[in-house]
Amino acid sequence: MKYLDEFNDPELAKKLFADIDRVTTKRWAIMEVCGGQTHAIIRNGIDQLLNDKIELIHGPGCPVCVTPLGGIDKALAIASLPDVIFCSFGDMIRVPGSNRDLFQVRSEGGDVRIVYSPLDAVKLAEENPDKEVVFFAIGFETTAPANAMSVHQAKQRGITNFSVLVSHVLVPPAIEAIVDAEDSRVDGFLAAGHVCSIMGTWQYGPLVDKHQVPIVVTGFEPLDVLEGIRRVVIQLEEGRAELENAYPRVVSEEGNVHAQTLVAEVFEVCDRMWRGIGEIPQSGWRLAPAYREFDAELRFDVGAIDSPESELCRSGEVLQGFIKPNECEAFGKECTPRKPLGATMVSSEGACAAYYQYRRLDGIEVEVSAGG
Amino acid sequence: MADKPNFNGWSCPLPLRDYERIVIGHGGGGKLSAELVEHLFLPAFDVGVSEELRDSAVIDLGTAGLAESGGRLAFSTDSYVVRPLFFPGGSIGDLAINGTVNDVAMSGAQPIALSSGFILEEGLEMATLARVASDMGTAAKLAGVRVVTGDTKVVDAGQADGVYINTAGIGIIPEGVDIRPGRATPGDVVILSGPIGMHGVAVMSKREGLEFGTEIESDSAPLNGLVADMLAVSKDLHVLRDPTRGGVTASLCEIATTADVGIAYEEALLPIPAEVAGACAFLGLDAMSVANEGKLVAIVAPEDADAVLGAMQANAYGREACIIGKVVDAHHGVVVAKTTFGATRVVDLQLGEQLPRIC
Structure with missing residues (x-):
């Protein structure tokens, strides 16, 4: 399969593992920022096969995981309103709010739909003029252009029964917050390739210079991830801190300029709460004044929503790399994918869910040799 | 004085069997139901109109070889609620047959008879139902099994999604086979x-x-x-x-x-x-x-x-x-x-x- 098999080749992987082993002399902690990369690492067992000196820390790059509980509760409240069609990306549907999720809202009569593109939600609004169609616009810079386009199109076409509940987050301020943290253990970063495909790499140079930390823009297939790790380790061992692009087949320095222009027109930067982490200044996007009329938070009055997080849940520490998911006391006990306490256990990209799904029996020896 | 109405030459202007869509009456057990069975399901399932229709099918397990094989039947049921009804490589019709045939086969049994229950949504196009039934008939023939009993109900528009099908099947498990x-x-x-x-x-x-x-x-x-x-x-x-x-x-x-x-x-x-x-x-x-x-x-x-x-x-x-x-x-x-x-x-x-x- 073009673009799949080539980046999953076991022989090339062996060579990359050997290269990494050869250059590693000290202990290094590397954070993969994006949840998609966490998924690839755990699913393929890359962390098991790396040498003991390299520790991978799973970063806060799953948009589902970092959407604050209050935002989810707002979504649930809006989705429960009569005459509302609430549209969401698939994996947001199962994320629990304070006491239920969107599946439950649907079973109670709410009209909740999974869409693949926010533009589908605009179409729904057009087809259902007597309903209010709300799209849950979450995600990093990757989903922002399509989300921005939906609002832009709605405005251009005079579709007034469409709005978005925005909870957008940005990668560079999160990286900054992580390296700035007092007890930060992260020596180098794998930056999220798909975010950079939109935004380019230019935002990261200043971070590298300011914090003297290597950042390697990395893809999502297993070999991409290994190559990213190899490049970070080489930089660290040589005492360099540079910005490198290990995903040039997708990412350029300037990024997708058209997308950036559209996003800058529709959104403006704002402070944003991150679930489990807290508020990070200038780390999110909200609708710019010219598009504020499409803000679902302003359109629907769902009252004040106070959403305390679970006291047991340590997802914030997981997201910042202070603990591994299975070091949380609630992991696999009070907190499972069936009854998640925090969003990191819900999303398939969440570090806790990835650990639960793939690593519950850590340390077991498996000899397969299926005989085929 | 006006002519008296003449009923002798009168006939119902609605030809019952030419409904293009399912109406509630098709599930009512009256003539519409009977005609649906006679003109749509029986031909699709390759059952002759001359065959005597009764309240239940009677299967001669002796002929089917039950005693010789140790006397064990496999029995399975499944409901089919696929959307869309037709998709590349199949339809709800062949799924309803293959799914139950396969469930029975997973005990090692050879399926000998299937039932089919339809829940139809008022307004379903007759042509669509005919296509579904025809796919079922073709699939049953391919699997070498007959649909021997069935039922049809019609629910109000909006209460179902076109057509739901339940099939059940029985099969005889060969002696000495213990698959579980x-x-x-x-x-x-x-x-x-x-x-x-x-x-x-x-x-x-x-x-x-x-x-x-x-x-x-x-x-x-x-x-x-x-x-x-x-x-x-x-x-x-x-x-x-x-x-x-x-x-x-x-x-x-x-x-x-x-x-x-x-x-x-x-x-x-x-x-x-x-x-x-x-x-x-x-x-x-x-x-x-x-x-x-x-x-x-x-x-x-x-x-x-x-x-x-x-x-x-x-x-x-x-x-x-x-x-x-x-x-x-x-x-x-x-x-x-x-x-x-x-x-x-x-x-x-x-x-x-x-x-x-x-x-």
Whole structure:
């Protein structure tokens, strides 16, 4: 399969593992920022096969995981309103709010739909003029252009029964917050390739210079991830801190300029709460004044929503790399994918869910040799 | 004085049988119901109008050979609520036949009779129903089984999604055959009958209006012939499962739990078609958890593996059968995959339906 098999080749992987082993002399902690990369690492067992000196820390790059509980509760409240069609990306549907999720809202009569593109939600609004169609616009810079386009199109076409509940987050301020943290253990970063495909790499140079930390823009297939790790380790061992692009087949320095222009027109930067982490200044996007009329938070009055997080849940520490998911006391006990306490256990990209799904029996020896 | 009305030449202006859509009356048990059966279902199921219709079918198990085979029947039922009704490679009609035929076959039984219950939504186009019924008839013929009894109900528009079908089937289990999940034994070999994930991806691509460049067709197929061929070389098949909803992952997890054994497979050995792998990568799904409708997982003793695999590969529905793993006396109740890179990971049941990932 073009673009799949080539980046999953076991022989090339062996060579990359050997290269990494050869250059590693000290202990290094590397954070993969994006949840998609966490998924690839755990699913393929890359962390098991790396040498003991390299520790991978799973970063806060799953948009589902970092959407604050209050935002989810707002979504649930809006989705429960009569005459509302609430549209969401698939994996947001199962994320629990304070006491239920969107599946439950649907079973109670709410009209909740999974869409693949926010533009589908605009179409729904057009087809259902007597309903209010709300799209849950979450995600990093990757989903922002399509989300921005939906609002832009709605405005251009005079579709007034469409709005978005925005909870957008940005990668560079999160990286900054992580390296700035007092007890930060992260020596180098794998930056999220798909975010950079939109935004380019230019935002990261200043971070590298300011914090003297290597950042390697990395893809999502297993070999991409290994190559990213190899490049970070080489930089660290040589005492360099540079910005490198290990995903040039997708990412350029300037990024997708058209997308950036559209996003800058529709959104403006704002402070944003991150679930489990807290508020990070200038780390999110909200609708710019010219598009504020499409803000679902302003359109629907769902009252004040106070959403305390679970006291047991340590997802914030997981997201910042202070603990591994299975070091949380609630992991696999009070907190499972069936009854998640925090969003990191819900999303398939969440570090806790990835650990639960793939690593519950850590340390077991498996000899397969299926005989085929 | 006006002429008196003349009723002699009067006839109802509504020709009953020419409704283009299902109306409530088609489920009312009156003439409309009878005509639906006579003109639509019976021809589709290849039942002659001259055959005597009664309240229940009567099956002569003596003729079917029940006593000679030890007197055990397999009995299974399943309901079909697929959307869209027609998709590349199949329809709700052939699924309703193949699904139940396969469930019966997974006990090693040869299906001898099926029932079919329809719940129709008022307003369903008659042509659509005819197409569904015709697909059922064709599938039943291919599987070598007859639909011998049925029922039709009609619900108000909006109370159902076009057509729902329930089928049940019975089959006779040959003597000496004991196929069930609990028989998975450490050392056994896990065989998959062919490429996986095609049905789920075919339906999803239609349902969500996603186009993948190449069209992936559902693998909907009857497997009773394949099972018969396998039993012909070894009566001692331990476990058979058709990995429908939840995919191969669900089948393996259920077997591991039921038999309290470990199951280990190698990802490198999995037959995942390129189109399925591509669609799954695109949607963030796991091909091992995607539904199949014409595949089976077989668990057999190691000494039987070669013969069973050979018999499968000689059958049209098992041509690409392959060994993917084995049953082990470790990590009891848990399925473990060896990744292509040589690491291992636990394979778990999906909580509900797989959800497409955001990015």
